[in-house]
Amino acid sequence: NRELILVAYANEGPVTDSHLKIRETQLDLGSVGKDGSSGDVAVQNLWISVDPYLRHLMKESDDGLYLPSFRLNQAIRSILVGKVVASANPAFEVGDIVSGFYQVAEYAIVPGGDLRKIDTSVVKPSDYLGILGMPALTAWAGFTIVGEAKPGDEVFVSAAAGSVGMLVGQLAKIKGCRVVGSAGSDQKVKLLKEFGFDDAFNYKSETDLDAALSRYFPRGIDIYFDNVGGRMLEAVLNHINMKARIPVCGMISQYNQEWKQRFGVRNLLNLVGKCAKMEGFMSGQYHHRMGEFFEEMTGYIKQGKIKYKEDVKVGLDSFLEAFNYMFTGENIGKPVIYLGPP
Numbered sequence: 001n002r003e004l005i006l007v008a009y010a011n012e013g014p015v016t017d018s019h020l021k022i023r024e025t026q027l028d029l030g031s032v033g034k035d036g037s038s039g040d041v042a043v044q045n046l047w048i049s050v051d052p053y054l055r056h057l058m059k060e061s062d063d064g065l066y067l068p069s070f071r072l073n074q075a076i077r078s079i080l081v082g083k084v085v086a087s088a089n090p091a092f093e094v095g096d097i098v099s100g101f102y103q104v105a106e107y108a109i110v111p112g113g114d115l116r117k118i119d120t121s122v123v124k125p126s127d128y129l130g131i132l133g134m135p136a137l138t139a140w141a142g143f144t145i146v147g148e149a150k151p152g153d154e155v156f157v158s159a160a161a162g163s164v165g166m167l168v169g170q171l172a173k174i175k176g177c178r179v180v181g182s183a184g185s186d187q188k189v190k191l192l193k194e195f196g197f198d199d200a201f202n203y204k205s206e207t208d209l210d211a212a213l214s215r216y217f218p219r220g221i222d223i224y225f226d227n228v229g230g231r232m233l234e235a236v237l238n239h240i241n242m243k244a245r246i247p248v249c250g251m252i253s254q255y256n257q258e259w260k261q262r263f264g265v266r267n268l269l270n271l272v273g274k275c276a277k278m279e280g281f282m283s284g285q286y287h288h289r290m291g292e293f294f295e296e297m298t299g300y301i302k303q304g305k306i307k308y309k310e311d312v313k314v315g316l317d318s319f320l321e322a323f324n325y326m327f328t329g330e331n332i333g334k335p336v337i338y339l340g341p342p
């Protein structure tokens with residue numbers, strides 16, 4: 001078996017192969033079915049989700065998300081989809097397709113309580129990592145609940161072509177808002193227009209973000225779905241309307257910096273005069289709304305109202321590249337790794 005382990009914390013700068021390494025291990029999958037008492041399940045992994053929050057778990061301290069760091073010399077974890085190959089748990093049978101947050105490896109032995117069976121008869125397995133998974137729950141909860149979206153709102157989304165952003169924009173259209181997205185390349189801008197965004201711009205070719213926002217939002221911004229923080233957040237704060245909402249989903253522009261080196265937003269006072277709300281949130285807070293979320297999203301998928309793009313890489317060896325692409329913007333769509341079988 002091959003697993004991905006963290007050998008050194010990456011507190012600053014990009015994660016490299018001096019932090020993350022592949023280790024060969026012996027895993028006795030046959031032992032799992034024999035002892036019915038453990039409740040463990042042996043899984044052959046098919047898909048790995050690659051997400052920005054993993055960056056925080058590769059640091060020694062919690063870094064704002066207050067999630068426990070990965071332990072050194074142990075397999076890192078992520079959300080995976082796999083196929084049961086042996087089970088000592090009555091809830092799972094060989095052949096079941098399952099998902100959970102567990103070891104990033106080709107095979108894993110996982111406590112049954114950490115897994116849930118998924119139905120892949122209508123949607124494909126990797127959809128549970130994207131359009132029906134954590135990024136979609138984040139987009140749905142962040143936009144509709146935290147953002148208190150209503151028809152007619154002027155909505156701005158950053159990292160709009162990403163896993164979360166592309167869904168926020170499409171939900172905004174479904175809910176009757178006007179939405180503009182920013183992204184880091186002309187190719188992504190084109191994609192956003194294909195997804196039905198009213199407009200989109202490449203923030204890397206705008207020398208003055210403040211001027212760009214004046215052009216794209218002559219009536220101001222009611223909801224800013226913040227994925228990036230930093231300079232973009234500061235620029236947006238000059239364009240918010242009265243009672244604006246800013247769901248703070250993430251601040252990826254700052255994750256590779258130690259906190260004292262990060263961009264200091266200078267105009268937070270604008271929140272006061274505009275009686276605006278800026279609220280951080282975690283998708284995990286909304287697990288109790290999963291049923292409602294799932295029903296709404298599957299409805300949109302069946303009606304063809306929502307598009308989704310994946311950025312698929314193959315094999316455990318591609319993890320580091322896929323991971324770093326999220327910080328350079330080279331991913332186009334939700335990054336996932338396919339482990340096979342073909």
Ligand code: NDP
Pocket residue numbers: 051052053134135138159160161162163164165182183184185188227228248249250251252253254281282283284325326327328329330331333334335
């Ligand atoms: P994406 O698929 O959007 O990938 C990250 C994108 O961020 C890149 O493609 C890049 O796009 C953009 N980016 C990277 N560096 C910068 C920078 N310096 N300035 C501006 N943009 C940058 O990732 P996700 O959709 O998975 O995540 C988006 C955000 O949502 C992240 O901040 C993440 O941490 C957060 N998140 C929060 C959750 C929660 O529960 N609160 C759950 C899931 C995600 P581009 O080409 O446009 O620059």
